[in-house]
Amino acid sequence: MSETRLYAGVNDFAADTLWVEAARLMRHPSYSVAVLSYCEAMIARVPKVLPANKLFAQKQRYLVSFILICLHVQWLQSRGPAPSLALLQRSTPGSPRQIAAFISGLRDRGLVTATSLETDRRTQVLKPSLELMREIGQSPLAILSAAEVVAPPLPIRTDDLAGDETLLAHWLALSAERYTVKDDLFGPFPIIVRHSERDAGHLVFCAVMAAALRQRQGGGIAGSLTYRALAERFDVSRQHISNILDEAAEKGWYCVSPGGELALMPDDTFLQFETWVAGQMAHYRRLVLAIAGKTSGAAIPAGAIVQKSDALSD
Template identity: 40%
Template sequence: MPTTRRNLFHSTIHDAAHPTWRWARTLLATPDFPDALVDYCVTMTRPPGASWPSNKVFVQKLRYLTCYILIGSYARWQRGEGSPPTLAALQRTAVASPRQIAGFIKDLRHGGYVVAEQQESDRRRYHLRPTAALIQEVARSPLAFLAASERLEPSSRPLLAAISASPERMCDWLGRSVDCYQKDDSLFAPFRTIVQLTERECGYPLMAAILGTHYAAQRGVDAGLPSLTYRVLAERFQVSRQHIGNMLAEAERLGWFSIAAGGHLRAISEDLIAEFETWSAGQMAHFRGLAEQVCDPGGVAPKTMAE
């Protein structure tokens, strides 16, 4: 298996002087960085806790971004910095078509992830409120990255525990991330392979299973990751074997990775490893910095959310 020189960023990062990337470089060079990535990949490949098929809802780029942007709009409005997060407003800002957004929000309301509430200023109008369940689902990867950052560089106060304990604080935390994303997409756009994988149904957790297997083999640990057979991956991610087969065939054709008979990782691209490690270090630094802001004792506590 290839071994990436982790003191280097992936070639798509051009503004390495930015504070987030300066911190990311420090995390990237930490000796325990691969172990933190194993833990992250294990988290991202765990079966969903809810009976509703959350993998189908959240683990795909357009749907995830729609939820992410909704949370950002709601958090901004709660801070008194924006207009109410209505369906029409979401349709103007989200990345899918208005029809797709309307259908998706209907599904989210049915699943108890979004509530339509009357506006106090005009009872004829409704805004969309993300519930604690939606916030928790969208925060799954950010929380895992925050945990990884605290493992590599312990904080003076328990940031992960503080963020996890409060849906209001978690909403504010994610909302600030959305503000950064909408101002300057430097944490997603540079990572073309990762973005391309997330466009597929469950492409990201599949990638996490592949990368986690790679790092676990490097470190000689049994991390409890799913076997890379079609059957196990299909059952874990609640998709068909054909869908898994199609994604693995495409990955091999594009030179990203290949799986041998019996679910063994035969090869993985050095470039994909470098991209994933840079992406991960950037995400750790990004969400850690925002957690420091949100948990600042001198900050203003966010408003309480109803369940």
């Protein structure tokens, strides 16, 4: 197969080297295995010290945390002001009151610390913890691990990246900076976007896609998508699950039967998810290449992440 069809939402970007690489990944014979491994990593039930599904599994709260990581790295690299609450509120879309309440909650849990700036004791510098960064990096790290099925090894292993506070922070910050320059990895995917706006919505979508992939491979777990099963897995109410699945059915994205079986999965939905995963793989792999071999304090300007992307993918 010489060509791979990408989801139509990225047609305007298809000639970019990132999407050329994404299409190459999608052509790999084991690509569906890689996508399934990503989904399974996201929905795996693991003991949690904190209710991460409620803290971070929703777009606004996730974005606030992601931007905080970026602001802190830029400050460490002398490329930006101290990451105070006021700066975070100016840098993140949303209600300043909600952002303040969210950060307060993170501080109470020890996920964010605040210390006075030496040159201005009135300014409280917010620092994200390694635990916070691992939670925010859950999907990117799962993507990177899944990509190992279809792409050559990288100079930094996924486990090493997850365990190194400095590398992880810089890796996530590069991603946030690229997003502010060019949004071709999230915005063009309406089903991904809409699910991310709901508590645990992306996790529910990953569970649905895992069922679809297993179904296509001739397997599957009967009743795995019932309201009860999904609600218990992701620590939300059955009504919340019902709202997510009902909207998906109404919009024709997919349909889950009352018995928890996947009754409909249109090719367009499947292609949208596969394309999104491939774009994420290409993106996060090239960011690993960008930080590999650099000192922990090396600065990489936001524009360079896009402008020099050709060199990173060669």
